[in-house]
Amino acid sequence: MTANKHEDKNAVKLHHVKKTYDQEVVVKDLSLAVDVGEFFVLVGASGSGKTTTLKMINRLVQPESGQVFVQGTDIAQQPLNDLRHRIGYVLQSSALFPNMTVFENAAVTLNAVGVSNKQAQQRIETLLTEVGLDPERYLNRYPDALSGGEKQRVGIVRALAAEPDLILMDEPFSALDPISRKQLQNLISEIHQRYQTTIIFVTHDMNEALRLGDRIAVMHAGELLQVGRPEQIVQHPANSEVRALFEGQTNAASIADLVAQGYYQVEQQGEYQALELDATLSTLAQMLVTDSAVLVDRQYLITVDDYLRYMAQN
Amino acid sequence: MLKLLQEQQQTIISALGHHIFLSIISVSIAALIAIPLAILLMNHRRIGEIMLQVTGIVQTIPSLAILGLLIPFVGIGTVPAVIALVLYALMPIFQNTYAGLTQIDSELLEASEAFGLSWSYKLFKIRLPLALPLIFSGLRIAMVMVIGTATLAALIGGGGLGTFIMQGIQNNDNQQLLIGATLSALLAIIFSICLQALSHLSVKKLTVGLVTFLTLGIGLMGYQFYQTQQNNKIVIAGKLGSEPEILMNMYQELIQADHPEIEVELKPNFGNTSFLYRALQNDQVDVYPEFTGTVLQNLYPQKLKSHEPAEVYTQAKQVLQAKDGFTYLEPMAYENRYALAVDQETAKTYHLKTISDLAKVSSELSAAFDNDFYTQADGFGGLKQAYGLDLKDIKRVEPSLRYEALKNNQVQVTDVYTTDPQIKAQHLVVLTDDKQFFPPYQGAPLLNARVMQTHPEIVASLNKLAGKISAEDMVDMNYQVTIEHKKAHTVAKNYLKEKKLLP
Structure with missing residues (x-):
């Protein structure tokens, strides 16, 4: 973890950073390097120090000792707003400004760096289309008129708009319903593949970490327990704590994935067996052997045909 | 009531206009102080809390006390009224603006930080617009309060609807009282609605509008203030009602007949004797008609040595000379008691x-x-x-x-x-008070030391009224003004001409 040699390759490097709040150490002597283009997930329970670590990268939190490098430059040595213009940020609550339209919200950073309105609009329209929001319908809406999932899509557009070197995401999907969460997880994966932008993603959801991360850093009580690829962490946990956290967690698809991709019917007449969203696909398959359809989460009717089409696609 | 409205249409409209002017200018100035102050203190919570207390305390000072304190510094009329009203309007505006700015969702503030937005962008595009609904509710509270309180301007000759209320109270005339009170209530409602409508404009438009309006308003007020500060002219004032107004106009006519070069300004309708007297002490007013009885019963209360009008006058004259160096000229014939x-x-x-x-x-x-x-x-x-x-x-x-x-x-x-x-x-x-039970109330011009020094020549002009004007004459003139609604100026001039006091 002392990645001193390959500074060029590092999008972000934390070097012995430490942070204390009210005499309580939140981050203890932490060193970490994130490669350029990597989808890096910081995972841990609440209070593990993962959000504090994230916020030290765009200086929302000032480390009390140690250094933070972004693209090889010590961030304490550069103008604050220059740094922040190059770093996209997505918050848990989406935090769209309620007094601004979708366009105005998405264009704040573009505005701040002096991009013309016309150029900004082109860029935002493209991005809105990419996150599945029709620009014509959404550009001039106010956040009040958006669903939770739609808000967070705009939040992602806002973070991407100024073509940042790096995007920080602080539990962006944890407040969403399971279906929207799956949809947005798929969306951010696609976006990452398309743009190859470095993403540092904080979550307390181990399943989400396994699904999304190229690499995962597991944090506990202000310390890194393990950094590695998802399969390394699951198969070779560094210690019993990591093992406990990831016990029974897989990145295997659940029924929510199937629903998220639209493989279900809305017709609900008749009597069906019921299933919850977090049930595994194999449970669903077993039930479909005897029944023609299963009612999931009291609203999504999944037929044998839906199941087969999903399996064929993925 | 309708008759009264028709007859006094012009007076009512001008009082209404002045009331609106006083209210808007006061709330605007208060906004221009309170809003920037709240912006300045939004990141200094402790000082902000202290300021909340301070503006709250100002609110509890009685309006009469504020006006009394202000007269020595800024005199009478519109300026002290506006200052007092501004002080009252500060609290609701500051409190709401401060609350609006400090109670913004912390995630939104974090987002605005994280995107590297400039100070001004954060303030004008995010914080102020988000605080705007609360700011406007503060402005509305302030406006409604100020429109109500602005009636006190009448106490110091500041005009407005309060003049009707004061006159109504003084003359026990419920119709006038009702006109003043109803109009000020209506005004409050209308302004509250207007402000509601304004609250949908952008911060930029609002700021530009406010600043433009204030520049005009303060300019106008400054001009008025400057004019009253000019030492050259003589300011003649009077209490509420037709009689003082008639007398003031006589003084003006007599002075200008003899000395056309002297500029005379009239300030009618002072709702409160002690404020008028303070204005005389502070050279804001140079001359006003006062009654001998009022001097010895209200201003400097003392036992009357006699009920003989001449002796009472002498006693009052000596007191005024001794206490304030004022000159009390010879009284007129009539008494008002x-x-x-x-x-x-x-x-x-x-x-x-x-x-x-x-x-x-x-x-x-x-x-x-x-x-x-x-x-x-x-x-x-x-x-x-x-x-x-x-x-x-x-x-x-x-x-x-x-x-x-x-x-x-x-x-x-x-x-x-x-x-x-x-x-x-x-x-x-x-019926004649043949045993002289009632203390005599004779009217005479009261002059301060400054005007005696700068314009001693007016004494001779004013003394032409000494021993003139019988009670019947005064009743008749009051009748012409209050019942027949003739102008005080015309009535005064006619009388002087009739009595050959004017050429």
Whole structure:
């Protein structure tokens, strides 16, 4: 973890950073390097120090000792707003400004760096289309008129708009319903593949970490327990704590994935067996052997045909 | 009521206009102080909390005290009224703006930080717009409050709807009171609605509008203030009502007839004697007509050495000279004090000319008295003893109802002021106070030391009124102004010409 040699390759490097709040150490002597283009997930329970670590990268939190490098430059040595213009940020609550339209919200950073309105609009329209929001319908809406999932899509557009070197995401999907969460997880994966932008993603959801991360850093009580690829962490946990956290967690698809991709019917007449969203696909398959359809989460009717089409696609 | 509205249309409209001006300018100035202050303190919570307390305390100071304190510094009229109103408007605006700015969702603030937005962008595009609904509710509270409180401007000659309210209270005229109160309530409602409508504009438009308006308003006020500060001219003021206004106009005419080069400014309708007196002490006012009785009963209360008008005048003159170095010129002929009056029939039937005449037949007669007159020691209580009055029945009624009672012959005697225009309107006979029970109230010009130094020549002009104007004359002139609604200026000029005091 002392990645001193390959500074060029590092999008972000934390070097012995430490942070204390009210005499309580939140981050203890932490060193970490994130490669350029990597989808890096910081995972841990609440209070593990993962959000504090994230916020030290765009200086929302000032480390009390140690250094933070972004693209090889010590961030304490550069103008604050220059740094922040190059770093996209997505918050848990989406935090769209309620007094601004979708366009105005998405264009704040573009505005701040002096991009013309016309150029900004082109860029935002493209991005809105990419996150599945029709620009014509959404550009001039106010956040009040958006669903939770739609808000967070705009939040992602806002973070991407100024073509940042790096995007920080602080539990962006944890407040969403399971279906929207799956949809947005798929969306951010696609976006990452398309743009190859470095993403540092904080979550307390181990399943989400396994699904999304190229690499995962597991944090506990202000310390890194393990950094590695998802399969390394699951198969070779560094210690019993990591093992406990990831016990029974897989990145295997659940029924929510199937629903998220639209493989279900809305017709609900008749009597069906019921299933919850977090049930595994194999449970669903077993039930479909005897029944023609299963009612999931009291609203999504999944037929044998839906199941087969999903399996064929993925 | 409708008749009164029609007759006084112009006065009402100008008072309304002035009231609106006072209110808007005060709230605007308060906004321009309170909003930037709240912005300045939004990141300094401790000082912000202290300021909340301070503006709250200002709110609790009685308005009369603030006006009294301000007169020595900024004088009378519009300026001190605006200052007082601004002080009152500060709290709701500051409190709401501060709350609006500090209670913004912390995630939104974090987002605005994280995107590297400039200070001004964060303030004008995010914080202020988000705080705007609360700011506007503060402005509305302030506006409604100020429109109500602006009626106090009338106390110091600041004009506005308060003039009607004060006059209504003074003359016991409910219609005037109602006009003043109703209009100010209506105004409050209308402005509240207007502000609601404005709250949908952008921060930029609002700021530009506010600044433009204020520049104009303060410019206008500054000009007025500058004008009153010019030492060259003489400021003549007067209390509320037609009589002081007629006298002021006479003073002006007499001075300018002899000295056309002297500029004279009139400031009518002071709702409060002690404020007017303070204005004279502070050279904000140079001359005003005052009564000998008021000097010795209210301004510098002391025991009267006698009820002989000349002696009372001398006593008042000495007190004023000794206390403030004021010059009290020779008084006019008439007095304005309490008296008893009867209708003409009663006077004829019982041969009544004096109160002593009345005392002889008092057991056959009933009276209707104003409550104040009845309860005061120097009112009916003392009078009864001095003359041995023993009336059959005494009703205590609203002043306006007294004349009804007289007309219907339910009562035969009532109390009046000796220059009350109702004496003429109701054809009353005033009974002479032959035992001089009532302290005399003679009117005379009161001059401060400054004007005696800069314009001693006006004394000769003003003294032309000494010993002139009988009570009948004054009743007649008051009648012309209050009942016939002639201009005080015209009435004053006509009288002076008739008496050959003007060429």
